Amino acid sequence: MSILHLLWSVITGFFVGLIARALLPGSDKMGFLMTVAIGILGSLVGGFLGGLISKPAPGSKFHPAGFFLSLVGAVALLLLWRFIGR
Numbered sequence: 001m002s003i004l005h006l007l008w009s010v011i012t013g014f015f016v017g018l019i020a021r022a023l024l025p026g027s028d029k030m031g032f033l034m035t036v037a038i039g040i041l042g043s044l045v046g047g048f049l050g051g052l053i054s055k056p057a058p059g060s061k062f063h064p065a066g067f068f069l070s071l072v073g074a075v076a077l078l079l080l081w082r083f084i085g086r
Contacts, residue, residue, distance in 0.1 A: 013039030016067075020074035026082070038081065042074025049073065 014032070017039030021028055030038070046069030 016070045016074050020078050042077050043070040045073030046070040
């Protein structure tokens with residue numbers, strides 16, 4: 001994994017985490033690192049769910065619903081975070 005790939009994962013994870021936090025309003029006591037972690041792990045969960053639903057086309061590295069499923073995974077993890085935290 002190159003440094004650019006890692007940097008892109010952090011940037012994308014941050015934006016996915018921010019959008020997930022915006023979709024679920026409320027007080028979340030988490031900083032930058034937890035927002036990035038929720039976004040990255042949400043992307044992994046969303047990619048897993050997308051792989052169960054349908055496989056990407058041969059030769060393609062991306063799933064068509066990748067960003068949407070990343071948000072779904074991040075929202076699910078954020079709900080789990082809130083449930084465990086209380």
